[in-house]
Amino acid sequence: MSQQMQGRLQQLQADLADRMVEAQAGGGLVRVKADGRGVVRELSIDPAAFEGRDADLLSELVLSAVAEAQRRAAEAAQAEMKKVQGFPSLPGL
Numbered sequence: 001m002s003q004q005m006q007g008r009l010q011q012l013q014a015d016l017a018d019r020m021v022e023a024q025a026g027g028g029l030v031r032v033k034a035d036g037r038g039v040v041r042e043l044s045i046d047p048a049a050f051e052g053r054d055a056d057l058l059s060e061l062v063l064s065a066v067a068e069a070q071r072r073a074a075e076a077a078q079a080e081m082k083k084v085q086g087f088p089s090l091p092g093l
Contacts, residue, residue: 008084013037016077023068026061034069036076 016036024031029049033042043066049058 005084012080012084016073016080019073019076021069021072021076023065023072025065025068030058030061030065032062032065032069034066034073036073036080038070038073038077040066040069 019036020033020041021036022031022033026049029046031042031044032040034040043062045058045062049061
């Protein structure tokens, strides 16, 4: 890989680390923020999520929000990779 391409990839990774995506589940009761690499950086649960709900449902809401945030991060990473002319998509980015 050329030095120029390596530099572009490093810049892309840095940009993705700084980019944030947000997802929610349960009508906003559970919110997740992840960076552009899909790493969860913030999780918030509205206290109303605990009212009249069992732990299994709350777990499902959390997992759903995390999965959606990671999906959005992966989409953002793919879009950025396409901007890097001639650079193949890398799994895990």
